Amino acid sequence: MVCGWLSVLGLGKNKNSSPEVDLYKSLDSDKLPVHIAIIMDGNGRWATQRGLPRALGHRAGVDSLRDIVRTCSALGVGFLTVYAFSTENWKRPAEEVATLMDLLAEYLYKELNELNKNNVRVKTIGRIDELPVKSREALAMAEKETLRNTGLTLNLALNYGGRNEITEAVKQIGRDASAGKLNPDEIDENIISGYLYTAGIPDPDLLIRPSGEKRISNFLLWQVAYAEFWYSPVLWPDFRKEHLLEALVDYQNRQRRFGGLHQSKR
Numbered sequence: 107m108v109c110g111w112l113s114v115l116g117l118g119k120n121k122n123s124s125p126e127v128d129l130y131k132s133l134d135s136d137k138l139p140v141h142i143a144i145i146m147d148g149n150g151r152w153a154t155q156r157g158l159p160r161a162l163g164h165r166a167g168v169d170s171l172r173d174i175v176r177t178c179s180a181l182g183v184g185f186l187t188v189y190a191f192s193t194e195n196w197k198r199p200a201e202e203v204a205t206l207m208d209l210l211a212e213y214l215y216k217e218l219n220e221l222n223k224n225n226v227r228v229k230t231i232g233r234i235d236e237l238p239v240k241s242r243e244a245l246a247m248a249e250k251e252t253l254r255n256t257g258l259t260l261n262l263a264l265n266y267g268g269r270n271e272i273t274e275a276v277k278q279i280g281r282d283a284s285a286g287k288l289n290p291d292e293i294d295e296n297i298i299s300g301y302l303y304t305a306g307i308p309d310p311d312l313l314i315r316p317s318g319e320k321r322i323s324n325f326l327l328w329q330v331a332y333a334e335f336w337y338s339p340v341l342w343p344d345f346r347k348e349h350l351l352e353a354l355v356d357y358q359n360r361q362r363r364f365g366g367l368h369q370s371k372r
Contacts (some may be wrong), residue, residue: 129351133181137358139311141185142178143333145325146171148317148341155341161205166343168213172220177347179224179258181354185307186260189325193233193267207237210264211244218251225257231303232266261307268327275301304329312336312357316345334360 146167153163171188178186191206214228221228228248235242245262278301282288288297299305309329313322318339322330336353338345 126348126351129348129355132355133351134358135182138181138183138354139334139357140183141187141308141310141312142183143187143189143310143313143326143330144174145189145313145315145323146342147189147315147319147323149343151317152341152343160202163343164202164206164209168209170342170345171213172217173346174350175221175226175258175260176224177350179226183258185310186258187231187263187304187307187310187326188261189263189266189323191232191264191266192324193265193270194324196265207241210262211240214244214248218248221248221252221260222255225255227252227255227257227259228262229259230262230264231271232264233270234264236265259307261304263325266303266325268322268324271303272328299328302328309333311362312353314338314350314353316340316342316349332362334362 149163149167150160151163152166153160175186190210195206196203228245230245230249234245237245241264245264275298279288279293279298283290283293299309304326309331310326310333312335313326313330313333314336315322316338318337320337334357336356338349338353340349
């Protein structure tokens with residue numbers, strides 16, 4: 107498996123000397139997270155530190171997304187959910203919001219061939235109907251053109267907020283209960299999960315946040331109940347596969363107990 111990963115990511119020539127290869131070799135392919143969630147944070151600070159417009163920070167962040175999608179695909183990760191635009195991000199200057207929306211469409215059109223080549227399926231979560239027409243058209247195109255892909259599912263969280271998601275789910279549960287479609291006494295965690303944007307998708311095993319911040323910022327509040335968290339001081343535009351590999355190695359060295367005791371402690 108390691109040789110396959112090295113070949114796909116072009117590391118074969120340096121397999122005896124690259125630090126990345128050492129990280130690959132320490133990975134257990136049977137213990138990779140099924141679902142990775144990432145809060146893509148730090149674009150603005152990255153640009154400010156370099157005396158550049160914030161827009162260039164967001165553009166640089168696209169390169170990181172490309173690298174991480176490619177790496178997750180090569181490793182065989184099932185789902186990657188990235189926090190691309192929150193419901194609170196509308197508070198930013200209109201020019202910056204417009205830049206983000208334009209970059210979204212640009213990314214989807216430019217990356218479509220590579221996404222298909224790597225068998226990546228594009229999906230979205232959030233209030234997509236409130237996005238600009240250009241963005242909605244690009245998302246619809248990407249979802250349609252990658253629908254039959256069976257590898258990594260790239261889940262783009264756009265105009266997304268965890269509290270809003272839960273609120274909307276509760277409203278719909280109430281409507282269905284009032285209509286007699288749902289027995290309130292039978293409502294459990296599985297039923298609630300089925301009303302969320304992520305219905306049918308396993309909860310994240312690993313949540314990554316670069317940029318040094320240590321909060322989840324209204325992201326997947328229900329779904330990350332038992333996720334492992336990994337923080338990095340690296341700003342998102344500088345985040346690359348070696349940082350993802352570090353997160354995965356750390357993840358595999360943890361004992362996930364889901365509220366119970368580790369088997370050896372029982």
